[in-house]
Amino acid sequence: MYGRDILSVKQFNRGDLEYIFGVAHEMSEMVRRVGTFDLLKGKILANLFYEPSTRTSASFTAAMERLGGSVIPINEVRYSSVSKGESLPDTVRTLEAYADVIVLRHPEVGSAALAAQYASKPIINAGDGVGEHPTQALLDLFTVLEEMKRLDGLTVTMLGDLKFGRTVHSLSRLLTLFNVKLNYVAPPSQRMPEEIVAEIAETGVPQKETPNLEEVLAETDVLYVTRIQKERFANPDDYDAIKGAYVITPETMKQAKEEMIVMHPLPRVGEIAIEVDTDPRAAYFRQVEYGLYVRMALLAMVLGKA
Amino acid sequence: MYGRDILSVKQFNRGDLEYIFGVAHEMSEMVRRVGTFDLLKGKILANLFYEPSTRTSASFTAAMERLGGSVIPINEVRYSSVSKGESLPDTVRTLEAYADVIVLRHPEVGSAALAAQYASKPIINAGDGVGEHPTQALLDLFTVLEEMKRLDGLTVTMLGDLKFGRTVHSLSRLLTLFNVKLNYVAPPSQRMPEEIVAEIAETGVPQKETPNLEEVLAETDVLYVTRIQKERFANPDDYDAIKGAYVITPETMKQAKEEMIVMHPLPRVGEIAIEVDTDPRAAYFRQVEYGLYVRMALLAMVLGKA
Amino acid sequence: MYGRDILSVKQFNRGDLEYIFGVAHEMSEMVRRVGTFDLLKGKILANLFYEPSTRTSASFTAAMERLGGSVIPINEVRYSSVSKGESLPDTVRTLEAYADVIVLRHPEVGSAALAAQYASKPIINAGDGVGEHPTQALLDLFTVLEEMKRLDGLTVTMLGDLKFGRTVHSLSRLLTLFNVKLNYVAPPSQRMPEEIVAEIAETGVPQKETPNLEEVLAETDVLYVTRIQKERFANPDDYDAIKGAYVITPETMKQAKEEMIVMHPLPRVGEIAIEVDTDPRAAYFRQVEYGLYVRMALLAMVLGKA
Numbered sequence: 001m002y003g004r005d006i007l008s009v010k011q012f013n014r015g016d017l018e019y020i021f022g023v024a025h026e027m028s029e030m031v032r033r034v035g036t037f038d039l040l041k042g043k044i045l046a047n048l049f050y051e052p053s054t055r056t057s058a059s060f061t062a063a064m065e066r067l068g069g070s071v072i073p074i075n076e077v078r079y080s081s082v083s084k085g086e087s088l089p090d091t092v093r094t095l096e097a098y099a100d101v102i103v104l105r106h107p108e109v110g111s112a113a114l115a116a117q118y119a120s121k122p123i124i125n126a127g128d129g130v131g132e133h134p135t136q137a138l139l140d141l142f143t144v145l146e147e148m149k150r151l152d153g154l155t156v157t158m159l160g161d162l163k164f165g166r167t168v169h170s171l172s173r174l175l176t177l178f179n180v181k182l183n184y185v186a187p188p189s190q191r192m193p194e195e196i197v198a199e200i201a202e203t204g205v206p207q208k209e210t211p212n213l214e215e216v217l218a219e220t221d222v223l224y225v226t227r228i229q230k231e232r233f234a235n236p237d238d239y240d241a242i243k244g245a246y247v248i249t250p251e252t253m254k255q256a257k258e259e260m261i262v263m264h265p266l267p268r269v270g271e272i273a274i275e276v277d278t279d280p281r282a283a284y285f286r287q288v289e290y291g292l293y294v295r296m297a298l299l300a301m302v303l304g305k306a
Numbered sequence: 307m308y309g310r311d312i313l314s315v316k317q318f319n320r321g322d323l324e325y326i327f328g329v330a331h332e333m334s335e336m337v338r339r340v341g342t343f344d345l346l347k348g349k350i351l352a353n354l355f356y357e358p359s360t361r362t363s364a365s366f367t368a369a370m371e372r373l374g375g376s377v378i379p380i381n382e383v384r385y386s387s388v389s390k391g392e393s394l395p396d397t398v399r400t401l402e403a404y405a406d407v408i409v410l411r412h413p414e415v416g417s418a419a420l421a422a423q424y425a426s427k428p429i430i431n432a433g434d435g436v437g438e439h440p441t442q443a444l445l446d447l448f449t450v451l452e453e454m455k456r457l458d459g460l461t462v463t464m465l466g467d468l469k470f471g472r473t474v475h476s477l478s479r480l481l482t483l484f485n486v487k488l489n490y491v492a493p494p495s496q497r498m499p500e501e502i503v504a505e506i507a508e509t510g511v512p513q514k515e516t517p518n519l520e521e522v523l524a525e526t527d528v529l530y531v532t533r534i535q536k537e538r539f540a541n542p543d544d545y546d547a548i549k550g551a552y553v554i555t556p557e558t559m560k561q562a563k564e565e566m567i568v569m570h571p572l573p574r575v576g577e578i579a580i581e582v583d584t585d586p587r588a589a590y591f592r593q594v595e596y597g598l599y600v601r602m603a604l605l606a607m608v609l610g611k612a
Numbered sequence: 613m614y615g616r617d618i619l620s621v622k623q624f625n626r627g628d629l630e631y632i633f634g635v636a637h638e639m640s641e642m643v644r645r646v647g648t649f650d651l652l653k654g655k656i657l658a659n660l661f662y663e664p665s666t667r668t669s670a671s672f673t674a675a676m677e678r679l680g681g682s683v684i685p686i687n688e689v690r691y692s693s694v695s696k697g698e699s700l701p702d703t704v705r706t707l708e709a710y711a712d713v714i715v716l717r718h719p720e721v722g723s724a725a726l727a728a729q730y731a732s733k734p735i736i737n738a739g740d741g742v743g744e745h746p747t748q749a750l751l752d753l754f755t756v757l758e759e760m761k762r763l764d765g766l767t768v769t770m771l772g773d774l775k776f777g778r779t780v781h782s783l784s785r786l787l788t789l790f791n792v793k794l795n796y797v798a799p800p801s802q803r804m805p806e807e808i809v810a811e812i813a814e815t816g817v818p819q820k821e822t823p824n825l826e827e828v829l830a831e832t833d834v835l836y837v838t839r840i841q842k843e844r845f846a847n848p849d850d851y852d853a854i855k856g857a858y859v860i861t862p863e864t865m866k867q868a869k870e871e872m873i874v875m876h877p878l879p880r881v882g883e884i885a886i887e888v889d890t891d892p893r894a895a896y897f898r899q900v901e902y903g904l905y906v907r908m909a910l911l912a913m914v915l916g917k918a
Contacts, residue, residue, distance in 0.1 A: 034348070035348050035349070035406070036347075036348030036349070036350070036376075037348075041648075042646070042647050042648030042649075043647070043648070044648070044674060044677055044678070046670065054380055054397075055400060058352065058378050058380060058400075058401060058404055059404060061378045061404075062350060062378055062404030062405065065350055065376040065378070066350065070648075070677040072670050072673045072674055072677070073379060073685060074666055074670060075381075075687075086878070086879035086880070086881065089886075090878065090879060090880065091666075091879075093897045093900075094667060094670075094878060094897070094900050095670060097897065097900040097901040097903075097904060098670055098671060098673075098674030098900075098904055099674065100647070266392070266396065266400060267392035267396060267397075268392070268396065269392065274395075285399045285400070285403065288399075288400045288403040288404075289403040291403075292403060292404055340654070341654050341655065341712070342653075342654030342655070342656070342682075343654075360686055360703075361706060364658065364684050364686060364706075364707060364710055365710060367684045367710075368656060368684055368710030368711065371656055371682040371684070372656065379685060381687075572698070572702065572706060573698035573702060573703075574698070574702065575698065580701075591705050591706070591709065594705075594706045594709040594710075595709040597709075598709060598710055
């Protein structure tokens with residue numbers, strides 16, 4: 001992986017994932033044992049965020065710092081030379097004079113690939129609009145692996161806004177590399193897009209769609225919850241009518257397996273009741289921590305230090 | 307103090323303060339001797355500011371960096387996931403997956419206590435609205451100690467807006483742990499709140515209120531100046547009528563003791579004439595430096611390294 | 613240079629420049645060999661930007677981090693205590709309690725000198741409005757030296773908006789310390805200001821003005837391109853009429869020497885066609901990297917470590 005860009009989940013095969021997750025697991029053990037270590041001492045990350053994302057930005061910053069490296073934070077791009085009209089390729093070629101690796105968050109699809117085309121240093125895509133957010137998908141999958149101790153043989157249920165949810169699209173694609181079953185639970189207006197269903201169908205992974213969580217909850221090993229955004233509904237009444245059906249409560253958890261996990265990409269705004277937080281199956285805050293380890297692994301790998 | 311939160315001045319007794327100030331004094335000697343040292347190497351501070359405060363944010367950043375630790379700066383919360391409605395408990399539980407300690411500045415009273423309730427890592431309150439700003443009160447008190455070489459037996463005069471001034475409330479409360487006399491000099495509309503006067507009265511500390519600084523200046527060992535904000539006055543003429551009476555000038559200093567200090571939490575906007583800056587009794591810029599040492603001490607203590 | 617401020621190009625003589633460039637060259641060799649090293653370990657830079665400048669801010673941050681030092685980033689001054697009206701001298705005296713050196717970007721002419729007057733720690737001017745941006749001028753000159761292997765005997769052509777272009781003013785002044793010839797190519801409304809032409813004339817450096825690049829291109833060793841800003845034109849048609857004449861294309865490059873360089877302070881917005889980027893004479897991205905080395909040199913020098 002030395003010198004490579006991380007642009008899309010599509011670039012990884014099963015072997016790649018196993019390697020990444022192996023390194024990420026080692027990172028978790030090192031962090032638990034010593035907190036921080038100097039694997040990337042002297043390396044500099046340019047954290048280039050064209051749109052704010054506290055969570056992702058902080059995660060990459062922490063990943064670099066826990067590896068002993070430094071960060072150039074660039075969070076206010078809208079106010080600066082970019083607002084004078086500078087092109088992304090020029091900005092990236094400037095920053096690579098300073099940094100060893102660039103993490104890029106940008107609102108436009110394809111921006112990370114464009115940046116990578118011009119940069120000679122590795123680019124890590126931290127979200128390019130409705131395009132990809134590959135490190136989120138990788139951390140989601142790593143969470144499943146660490147929590148369930150396997151990826152094959154699992155039933156994964158995606159819940160909520162499956163139409164616009166970039167994370168569920170990427171995760172679903174990645175899961176097809178394993179022997180899983182996928183359930184999609186969404187309101188009629190926010191179903192998983194047909195082209196993704198078709199793409200996954202070709203891989204032979206079984207898929208099931210239903211508007212009712214109850215129909216699939218009992219068989220679910222991994223329940224991946226996403227937010228249903230009120231602003232997606234043309235008619236607010238439609239939102240009010242269905243929102244309750246997609247909220248996870250302690251009642252929901254009673255009907256779930258003893259051995260399963262609830263995930264969420266966060267931030268949540270009501271779609272998982274806070275009473276669920278103390279349930280040991282609630283994995284969403286641990287998921288944040290797994291994200292740190294995956295990003296540490298990716299940084300170390302593209303810088304040739306894994 | 308290992309693992310504890312720093313939420314309020316009320317949590318400290320006299321012994322705690324003496325311990326903190328002892329560590330802070332050692333920090334000052336280390337900084338003067340070597341500038342920076344690796345006591346917190348490998349530790350990460352999440353500097354979570356929901357409202358801007360260059361001064362406090364920079365102080366904590368410097369404190370962490372002078373101890374060899376790293377910082378995750380989070381200054382733009384309003385633009386990020388929080389603006390999607392994420393709750394403070396969720397944000398804090400996310401950040402503690404990355405960091406070893408969280409410094410929180412938030413506009414709402416009680417926010418630091420709420421954060422601490424959910425976080426397993428230490429929370430340091432860097433100001434929660436009109437609530438508390440305990441590290442400011444501690445650095446104020448440490449300044450008095452370092453400059454006057456004692457806390458007992460001093461006459462401390464608070465000047466300016468004593469009604470809304472969070473710092474004078476906290477400092478007055480802390481001073482009651484020592485054998486002091488307190489004077490309050492404020493315009494009638496901005497007197498020290500009755501409940502604080504009553505609370506302090508119970509401790510037996512003598513208090514005196516007057517609108518005239520001259521009445522108490524000659525006996526003052528510590529003159530703590532705060533800003534009178536024009537926008538607090540219903541009638542701007544009222545402001546213009548009194549503002550001059552609360553400005554410290556070289557003339558004022560002539561009537562003050564030879565051995566006394568003038569403090570100010572900064573920023574100042576005219577309430578101390580710049581001609582006073584070169585007076586050796588002007589302690590307000592040294593006060594900034596004492597703040598660095600107090601914050602270094604607190605970070606080291608809650609991380610178990612003091 | 614230990615403890616000195618970097619405020620203006622006027623403070624340097626030829627010997628100073630040779631010394632700075634010697635150190636900058638060593639920095640380039642160290643970065644190429646080891647990436648980062650601990651010359652300024654334990655030192656802290658306050659990066660104080662009153663107006664955004666991603667490029668300059670990131671360059672100083674990288675320079676400090678490649679020297680093993682730490683940075684306090686202060687990018688949001690407009691929202692913070694400064695917006696409460698704090699004076700620059702007070703802000704600077706606060707920050708020097710935390711940091712060992714202060715880099716200041718401020719929209720007002722003379723602000724860096726004002727800051728230096730009050731600060732006891734070194735101030736580096738990173739641009740004070742239409743005043744100076746000395747580190748830009750130094751990196752421009754260092755680029756010429758590193759690329760052309762000499763400064764004497766060169767013909768330097770400045771192109772574009774020479775009226776408002778702060779960088780061409782400072783660079784032209786610096787070049788008069790060497791045995792050069794200067795050409796100014798600008799539209800009539802944006803000619804090099806008379807007072808600068810007069811100032812340079814006194815040094816005996818030959819100068820030539822023309823609106824046509826073709827007239828001087830063949831003799832040019834260094835072509836310094838700047839942006840012509842549409843908003844400077846009273847009549848937009850005037851802009852449209854001339855803009856094409858000041859765009860560098862592969863056609864332009866055919867008429868240029870084999871051994872010459874094209875520079876640009878960046879960001880560019882169309883005044884150099886992207887097809888030129890792959891021409892080995894296109895030095896503008898290398899120029900960014902030279903900026904890193906010059907800033908590393910200056911930081912090391914004012915902190916007494918060069």
